[in-house]
Amino acid sequence: MSAAEQGATGLRVDDFDFDLPPELIAQQPPEERGQSRMLAMDRATGALRDARFADLPSLLKPGDLLVLNDSRVIPARLYARRTLRREREEPTGRIEVMLTEPAGDNAWRALVRPGRKVAIGERLVFPAADGAIALEAEVLERGQFGERLLRFEPVDDFFGVLERIGHMPLPPYIRRDDASADRERYQTVFSHDPGSVAAPTAGLHFTAQMLESLEAMGVEVVRVTLHVGLGTFAPLRVERVDEVRLHRERYSIHAAAADAVNRAMREGRRVLAVGTTAVRTLESAAQAVDGDEIQPHSGVTEIFISPGYKFRVVNALLTNFHLPQSSLLMLVSAFAGRENVLAAYKHAVEQRYRFFSYGDCMFLA
Numbered sequence: 266m267s268a269a270e271q272g273a274t275g276l277r278v279d280d281f282d283f284d285l286p287p288e289l290i291a292q293q294p295p296e297e298r299g300q301s302r303m304l305a306m307d308r309a310t311g312a313l314r315d316a317r318f319a320d321l322p323s324l325l326k327p328g329d330l331l332v333l334n335d336s337r338v339i340p341a342r343l344y345a346r347r348t349l350r351r352e353r354e355e356p357t358g359r360i361e362v363m364l365t366e367p368a369g370d371n372a373w374r375a376l377v378r379p380g381r382k383v384a385i386g387e388r389l390v391f392p393a394a395d396g397a398i399a400l401e402a403e404v405l406e407r408g409q410f411g412e413r414l415l416r417f418e419p420v421d422d423f424f425g426v427l428e429r430i431g432h433m434p435l436p437p438y439i440r441r442d443d444a445s446a447d448r449e450r451y452q453t454v455f456s457h458d459p460g461s462v463a464a465p466t467a468g469l470h471f472t473a474q475m476l477e478s479l480e481a482m483g484v485e486v487v488r489v490t491l492h493v494g495l496g497t498f499a500p501l502r503v504e505r506v507d508e509v510r511l512h513r514e515r516y517s518i519h520a521a522a523a524d525a526v527n528r529a530m531r532e533g534r535r536v537l538a539v540g541t542t543a544v545r546t547l548e549s550a551a552q553a554v555d556g557d558e559i560q561p562h563s564g565v566t567e568i569f570i571s572p573g574y575k576f577r578v579v580n581a582l583l584t585n586f587h588l589p590q591s592s593l594l595m596l597v598s599a600f601a602g603r604e605n606v607l608a609a610y611k612h613a614v615e616q617r618y619r620f621f622s623y624g625d626c627m628f629l630a
Protein backbone atom coordinates (compact mmCIF):
# COMPACT_ATOMS: atom_id res chain seq x y z
CA MET A 266 0.00 0.00 0.00
CA SER A 267 1.25 3.47 -0.84
CA ALA A 268 2.08 6.06 1.78
CA ALA A 269 -0.90 8.12 0.63
CA GLU A 270 -3.24 5.19 1.16
CA GLN A 271 -1.92 4.71 4.69
CA GLY A 272 -2.91 8.26 5.57
CA ALA A 273 0.53 9.88 5.47
CA THR A 274 -1.08 13.23 4.77
CA GLY A 275 0.50 15.48 7.38
CA LEU A 276 -2.65 15.36 9.50
CA ARG A 277 -2.52 15.32 13.27
CA VAL A 278 -4.72 13.23 15.52
CA ASP A 279 -6.17 16.41 17.02
CA ASP A 280 -7.35 17.44 13.53
CA PHE A 281 -10.16 14.97 14.21
CA ASP A 282 -11.39 16.60 17.40
CA PHE A 283 -14.86 18.01 17.99
CA ASP A 284 -16.84 19.36 20.93
CA LEU A 285 -19.43 17.00 22.32
CA PRO A 286 -21.68 17.83 25.26
CA PRO A 287 -21.55 14.85 27.66
CA GLU A 288 -25.32 14.62 27.82
CA LEU A 289 -25.41 13.56 24.14
CA ILE A 290 -23.50 10.34 24.88
CA ALA A 291 -26.22 7.67 24.89
CA GLN A 292 -26.25 5.75 28.17
CA GLN A 293 -29.15 3.48 27.21
CA PRO A 294 -30.37 1.99 23.93
CA PRO A 295 -33.61 3.36 22.46
CA GLU A 296 -36.76 1.87 23.94
CA GLU A 297 -37.17 -0.35 20.90
CA ARG A 298 -34.52 -1.53 18.47
CA GLY A 299 -34.60 0.40 15.22
CA GLN A 300 -36.05 3.64 16.60
CA SER A 301 -32.84 5.64 16.16
CA ARG A 302 -32.41 8.79 14.15
CA MET A 303 -30.21 8.75 11.06
CA LEU A 304 -28.23 11.55 9.45
CA ALA A 305 -27.90 10.98 5.70
CA MET A 306 -24.96 12.50 3.82
CA ASP A 307 -24.15 12.84 0.15
CA ARG A 308 -20.42 12.33 0.41
CA ALA A 309 -19.75 14.00 -2.94
CA THR A 310 -21.29 17.30 -1.86
CA GLY A 311 -21.49 17.04 1.92
CA ALA A 312 -25.24 17.72 1.77
CA LEU A 313 -27.09 16.51 4.89
CA ARG A 314 -30.62 15.29 5.55
CA ASP A 315 -32.14 14.47 8.93
CA ALA A 316 -33.94 11.14 8.79
CA ARG A 317 -34.81 8.05 10.81
CA PHE A 318 -33.24 4.61 10.61
CA ALA A 319 -36.67 3.38 9.55
CA ASP A 320 -36.14 5.43 6.35
CA LEU A 321 -33.19 3.27 5.28
CA PRO A 322 -35.18 1.29 2.64
CA SER A 323 -35.93 4.56 0.83
CA LEU A 324 -32.19 5.20 0.47
CA LEU A 325 -31.43 1.78 -0.97
CA LYS A 326 -32.33 0.18 -4.28
CA PRO A 327 -32.65 -3.33 -5.70
CA GLY A 328 -29.24 -4.80 -6.38
CA ASP A 329 -27.48 -3.06 -3.50
CA LEU A 330 -25.32 -5.43 -1.47
CA LEU A 331 -25.65 -5.02 2.30
CA VAL A 332 -22.68 -6.45 4.23
CA LEU A 333 -23.17 -7.25 7.93
CA ASN A 334 -20.63 -8.23 10.59
CA ASP A 335 -22.09 -11.24 12.39
CA SER A 336 -19.54 -11.40 15.23
CA ARG A 337 -21.16 -12.04 18.60
CA VAL A 338 -20.11 -10.14 21.73
CA ILE A 339 -18.87 -12.34 24.56
CA PRO A 340 -19.38 -11.38 28.24
CA ALA A 341 -15.73 -10.39 28.35
CA ARG A 342 -15.65 -8.26 31.52
CA LEU A 343 -14.77 -10.45 34.49
CA TYR A 344 -14.00 -9.81 38.14
CA ALA A 345 -11.17 -11.70 39.80
CA ARG A 346 -9.31 -11.91 43.08
CA ARG A 347 -5.57 -12.26 43.39
CA THR A 348 -3.67 -15.13 44.93
CA LEU A 349 0.06 -15.83 44.76
CA ARG A 350 1.13 -18.79 42.65
CA ARG A 351 3.31 -20.49 45.26
CA GLU A 352 1.79 -19.54 48.55
CA ARG A 353 -1.83 -20.17 47.48
CA GLU A 354 -2.91 -17.64 50.05
CA GLU A 355 -6.55 -16.64 50.46
CA PRO A 356 -7.55 -14.50 47.47
CA THR A 357 -7.87 -10.77 48.17
CA GLY A 358 -8.60 -7.58 46.25
CA ARG A 359 -11.04 -7.32 43.33
CA ILE A 360 -9.43 -7.02 39.89
CA GLU A 361 -11.33 -6.13 36.73
CA VAL A 362 -10.26 -8.21 33.73
CA MET A 363 -11.38 -7.39 30.19
CA LEU A 364 -10.62 -10.20 27.76
CA THR A 365 -9.56 -8.77 24.41
CA GLU A 366 -8.13 -11.52 22.19
CA PRO A 367 -7.57 -15.28 22.36
CA ALA A 368 -3.88 -16.20 22.19
CA GLY A 369 -3.99 -20.00 21.86
CA ASP A 370 -3.52 -22.82 24.36
CA ASN A 371 -6.19 -21.52 26.78
CA ALA A 372 -4.49 -18.10 26.78
CA TRP A 373 -6.10 -14.69 26.37
CA ARG A 374 -4.81 -11.17 26.11
CA ALA A 375 -6.61 -8.90 28.53
CA LEU A 376 -6.77 -5.44 30.04
CA VAL A 377 -6.40 -5.58 33.82
CA ARG A 378 -7.37 -2.86 36.29
CA PRO A 379 -5.71 -1.85 38.53
CA GLY A 380 -2.82 -3.15 36.45
CA ARG A 381 -0.01 -2.14 38.78
CA LYS A 382 -1.10 -4.77 41.31
CA VAL A 383 -1.01 -7.76 38.98
CA ALA A 384 2.49 -9.22 38.45
CA ILE A 385 3.82 -12.02 36.29
CA GLY A 386 3.41 -15.36 38.05
CA GLU A 387 0.36 -14.39 40.04
CA ARG A 388 -2.84 -16.36 39.79
CA LEU A 389 -6.26 -14.83 39.43
CA VAL A 390 -9.39 -16.65 40.55
CA PHE A 391 -12.81 -15.83 39.14
CA PRO A 392 -15.71 -16.63 41.49
CA ALA A 393 -19.27 -17.37 40.46
CA ALA A 394 -22.27 -15.81 42.20
CA ASP A 395 -22.29 -18.56 44.83
CA GLY A 396 -18.63 -17.96 45.67
CA ALA A 397 -17.33 -21.12 44.01
CA ILE A 398 -14.28 -20.67 41.80
CA ALA A 399 -15.42 -20.85 38.18
CA LEU A 400 -12.12 -20.01 36.44
CA GLU A 401 -8.45 -19.68 37.35
CA ALA A 402 -5.69 -18.03 35.35
CA GLU A 403 -1.96 -17.42 35.62
CA VAL A 404 -0.37 -14.13 34.52
CA LEU A 405 2.24 -15.01 31.87
CA GLU A 406 3.26 -11.64 30.47
CA ARG A 407 2.92 -7.98 31.37
CA GLY A 408 2.44 -5.25 28.78
CA GLN A 409 1.85 -1.52 28.71
CA PHE A 410 -1.30 0.28 29.84
CA GLY A 411 -2.64 -2.63 31.87
CA GLU A 412 -2.23 -5.32 29.22
CA ARG A 413 -1.61 -8.88 30.42
CA LEU A 414 -1.36 -12.33 28.90
CA LEU A 415 -3.38 -14.85 30.95
CA ARG A 416 -3.45 -18.62 30.70
CA PHE A 417 -6.66 -20.17 32.03
CA GLU A 418 -6.94 -23.58 33.60
CA PRO A 419 -8.86 -25.77 31.11
CA VAL A 420 -12.62 -26.10 31.63
CA ASP A 421 -15.17 -28.09 29.65
CA ASP A 422 -17.03 -25.09 28.21
CA PHE A 423 -15.06 -21.86 28.54
CA PHE A 424 -17.59 -19.69 26.68
CA GLY A 425 -20.39 -21.26 28.68
CA VAL A 426 -18.64 -20.22 31.89
CA LEU A 427 -18.24 -16.69 30.52
CA GLU A 428 -21.98 -16.58 29.85
CA ARG A 429 -22.55 -17.53 33.48
CA ILE A 430 -20.07 -15.26 35.30
CA GLY A 431 -19.11 -12.59 32.77
CA HIS A 432 -20.51 -9.11 32.20
CA MET A 433 -21.24 -7.42 28.90
CA PRO A 434 -18.26 -5.21 28.01
CA LEU A 435 -20.01 -1.87 27.76
CA PRO A 436 -17.56 0.83 26.67
CA PRO A 437 -16.17 3.21 29.32
CA TYR A 438 -18.23 6.18 28.15
CA ILE A 439 -21.38 4.32 29.23
CA ARG A 440 -21.12 5.24 32.89
CA ARG A 441 -23.18 2.50 34.46
CA ASP A 442 -22.92 -1.19 35.21
CA ASP A 443 -24.24 -3.57 32.62
CA ALA A 444 -27.84 -4.68 33.12
CA SER A 445 -29.68 -7.83 32.12
CA ALA A 446 -31.19 -6.00 29.14
CA ASP A 447 -27.71 -5.38 27.72
CA ARG A 448 -27.36 -9.12 27.10
CA GLU A 449 -29.79 -8.64 24.22
CA ARG A 450 -29.46 -4.97 23.28
CA TYR A 451 -25.63 -4.88 23.10
CA GLN A 452 -25.86 -7.67 20.52
CA THR A 453 -27.03 -7.55 16.91
CA VAL A 454 -30.03 -9.66 15.96
CA PHE A 455 -27.85 -11.43 13.38
CA SER A 456 -24.87 -12.13 15.68
CA HIS A 457 -23.58 -15.66 15.35
CA ASP A 458 -19.85 -16.24 15.82
CA PRO A 459 -18.70 -15.41 19.40
CA GLY A 460 -15.47 -13.48 19.75
CA SER A 461 -16.00 -9.70 19.97
CA VAL A 462 -15.34 -7.68 23.10
CA ALA A 463 -17.37 -4.73 21.79
CA ALA A 464 -20.45 -4.67 19.61
CA PRO A 465 -20.27 -3.79 15.90
CA THR A 466 -22.62 -0.98 16.80
CA ALA A 467 -24.02 0.04 13.41
CA GLY A 468 -25.68 -3.36 13.31
CA LEU A 469 -27.53 -2.74 16.58
CA HIS A 470 -30.20 -0.73 14.75
CA PHE A 471 -31.40 -3.61 12.57
CA THR A 472 -34.43 -5.71 13.38
CA ALA A 473 -35.24 -9.01 11.72
CA GLN A 474 -38.22 -7.28 10.10
CA MET A 475 -36.00 -4.57 8.58
CA LEU A 476 -33.68 -7.17 7.08
CA GLU A 477 -36.63 -9.11 5.69
CA SER A 478 -38.10 -5.97 4.10
CA LEU A 479 -34.77 -5.06 2.50
CA GLU A 480 -34.38 -8.52 1.00
CA ALA A 481 -37.99 -8.40 -0.23
CA MET A 482 -37.23 -5.20 -2.17
CA GLY A 483 -34.22 -6.81 -3.84
CA VAL A 484 -31.33 -5.81 -1.56
CA GLU A 485 -28.82 -8.65 -1.26
CA VAL A 486 -27.65 -9.32 2.32
CA VAL A 487 -24.46 -11.17 3.22
CA ARG A 488 -22.44 -11.63 6.39
CA VAL A 489 -18.75 -11.46 7.17
CA THR A 490 -17.04 -11.71 10.54
CA LEU A 491 -14.60 -9.41 12.30
CA HIS A 492 -14.06 -9.89 16.02
CA VAL A 493 -13.76 -6.47 17.62
CA GLY A 494 -10.74 -6.37 19.92
CA LEU A 495 -8.43 -4.22 21.98
CA GLY A 496 -8.17 -1.39 19.45
CA THR A 497 -11.71 -0.35 20.31
CA PHE A 498 -10.64 0.53 23.86
CA ALA A 499 -7.10 1.76 23.33
CA PRO A 500 -6.79 5.54 22.85
CA LEU A 501 -4.40 6.81 20.18
CA ARG A 502 -1.22 7.80 21.99
CA VAL A 503 0.57 9.48 19.09
CA GLU A 504 0.35 12.99 17.67
CA ARG A 505 0.47 12.35 13.92
CA VAL A 506 -1.96 10.28 11.91
CA ASP A 507 0.84 8.54 10.03
CA GLU A 508 2.15 7.22 13.37
CA VAL A 509 -1.08 5.38 14.25
CA ARG A 510 -0.81 1.61 14.59
CA LEU A 511 -3.82 -0.53 15.43
CA HIS A 512 -4.09 -3.84 17.24
CA ARG A 513 -4.78 -6.99 15.26
CA GLU A 514 -8.33 -8.23 14.82
CA ARG A 515 -9.45 -11.60 13.48
CA TYR A 516 -11.75 -11.72 10.47
CA SER A 517 -13.19 -14.25 8.05
CA ILE A 518 -15.08 -14.20 4.75
CA HIS A 519 -16.88 -17.34 3.64
CA ALA A 520 -17.36 -18.38 0.04
CA ALA A 521 -20.92 -17.07 -0.37
CA ALA A 522 -19.94 -13.60 0.86
CA ALA A 523 -16.82 -13.45 -1.30
CA ASP A 524 -18.84 -14.48 -4.35
CA ALA A 525 -21.55 -11.90 -3.64
CA VAL A 526 -19.01 -9.08 -3.22
CA ASN A 527 -17.17 -10.03 -6.41
CA ARG A 528 -20.42 -10.19 -8.41
CA ALA A 529 -21.57 -6.82 -7.10
CA MET A 530 -18.24 -5.22 -8.01
CA ARG A 531 -18.21 -6.76 -11.50
CA GLU A 532 -21.75 -5.56 -12.12
CA GLY A 533 -21.17 -2.07 -10.77
CA ARG A 534 -23.65 -2.47 -7.93
CA ARG A 535 -23.32 -0.61 -4.67
CA VAL A 536 -21.59 -2.32 -1.71
CA LEU A 537 -22.98 -0.96 1.56
CA ALA A 538 -20.91 -1.82 4.63
CA VAL A 539 -22.82 -1.85 7.90
CA GLY A 540 -20.25 -0.43 10.29
CA THR A 541 -16.55 0.30 10.22
CA THR A 542 -15.83 -3.34 11.10
CA ALA A 543 -17.45 -4.49 7.85
CA VAL A 544 -15.42 -1.84 6.01
CA ARG A 545 -12.18 -3.08 7.55
CA THR A 546 -13.05 -6.68 6.73
CA LEU A 547 -13.84 -5.98 3.08
CA GLU A 548 -10.89 -3.68 2.51
CA SER A 549 -8.51 -6.10 4.25
CA ALA A 550 -9.75 -8.90 1.99
CA ALA A 551 -9.19 -6.70 -1.06
CA GLN A 552 -5.66 -5.90 0.06
CA ALA A 553 -4.93 -9.60 0.53
CA VAL A 554 -5.44 -10.24 -3.21
CA ASP A 555 -4.04 -6.90 -4.46
CA GLY A 556 -6.45 -6.14 -7.26
CA ASP A 557 -7.81 -9.62 -7.90
CA GLU A 558 -11.20 -10.92 -6.80
CA ILE A 559 -11.77 -11.42 -3.08
CA GLN A 560 -11.18 -14.98 -1.92
CA PRO A 561 -12.88 -16.79 0.98
CA HIS A 562 -10.39 -16.94 3.83
CA SER A 563 -9.68 -16.16 7.48
CA GLY A 564 -6.90 -13.94 8.75
CA VAL A 565 -5.90 -11.08 10.98
CA THR A 566 -5.87 -7.41 10.06
CA GLU A 567 -4.20 -4.30 11.37
CA ILE A 568 -5.57 -2.14 8.58
CA PHE A 569 -5.74 1.56 9.43
CA ILE A 570 -7.87 3.68 7.09
CA SER A 571 -7.45 7.45 7.15
CA PRO A 572 -7.71 10.32 4.63
CA GLY A 573 -5.76 9.45 1.50
CA TYR A 574 -6.86 5.81 1.48
CA LYS A 575 -8.28 4.50 -1.81
CA PHE A 576 -11.33 2.35 -1.15
CA ARG A 577 -11.38 -0.81 -3.25
CA VAL A 578 -14.76 -2.32 -2.33
CA VAL A 579 -17.03 -0.14 -0.19
CA ASN A 580 -19.00 2.72 -1.75
CA ALA A 581 -21.75 3.23 0.86
CA LEU A 582 -21.57 3.13 4.65
CA LEU A 583 -23.92 2.95 7.60
CA THR A 584 -22.14 3.83 10.83
CA ASN A 585 -22.67 5.27 14.29
CA PHE A 586 -21.10 8.51 15.50
CA HIS A 587 -17.57 7.96 16.78
CA LEU A 588 -15.26 9.28 19.49
CA PRO A 589 -13.20 12.43 18.91
CA GLN A 590 -9.63 11.76 17.74
CA SER A 591 -10.41 8.08 17.11
CA SER A 592 -9.29 5.77 14.32
CA LEU A 593 -12.96 5.13 13.48
CA LEU A 594 -13.62 8.83 12.92
CA MET A 595 -10.56 8.88 10.67
CA LEU A 596 -11.97 5.97 8.66
CA VAL A 597 -15.27 7.78 8.11
CA SER A 598 -13.33 10.92 7.19
CA ALA A 599 -11.36 8.93 4.62
CA PHE A 600 -14.66 7.78 3.12
CA ALA A 601 -16.50 11.11 2.99
CA GLY A 602 -13.87 13.84 3.57
CA ARG A 603 -12.69 15.23 6.89
CA GLU A 604 -14.35 18.61 6.44
CA ASN A 605 -17.64 17.04 5.40
CA VAL A 606 -17.62 14.64 8.34
CA LEU A 607 -16.72 17.24 10.95
CA ALA A 608 -19.44 19.53 9.56
CA ALA A 609 -21.89 16.63 9.85
CA TYR A 610 -20.84 16.02 13.44
CA LYS A 611 -21.32 19.72 14.23
CA HIS A 612 -24.82 19.48 12.75
CA ALA A 613 -25.52 16.32 14.75
CA VAL A 614 -24.52 18.06 17.98
CA GLU A 615 -26.70 21.07 17.17
CA GLN A 616 -29.66 18.78 16.38
CA ARG A 617 -29.10 16.75 19.56
CA TYR A 618 -28.37 13.39 17.99
CA ARG A 619 -27.34 10.64 20.40
CA PHE A 620 -23.70 9.59 20.14
CA PHE A 621 -21.61 6.42 20.27
CA SER A 622 -22.56 2.77 20.81
CA TYR A 623 -26.19 3.09 21.84
CA GLY A 624 -26.67 6.29 19.84
CA ASP A 625 -27.94 7.29 16.42
CA CYS A 626 -26.37 6.56 13.03
CA MET A 627 -25.21 8.07 9.74
CA PHE A 628 -25.77 6.89 6.19
CA LEU A 629 -23.05 8.00 3.75
CA ALA A 630 -23.24 7.38 0.02
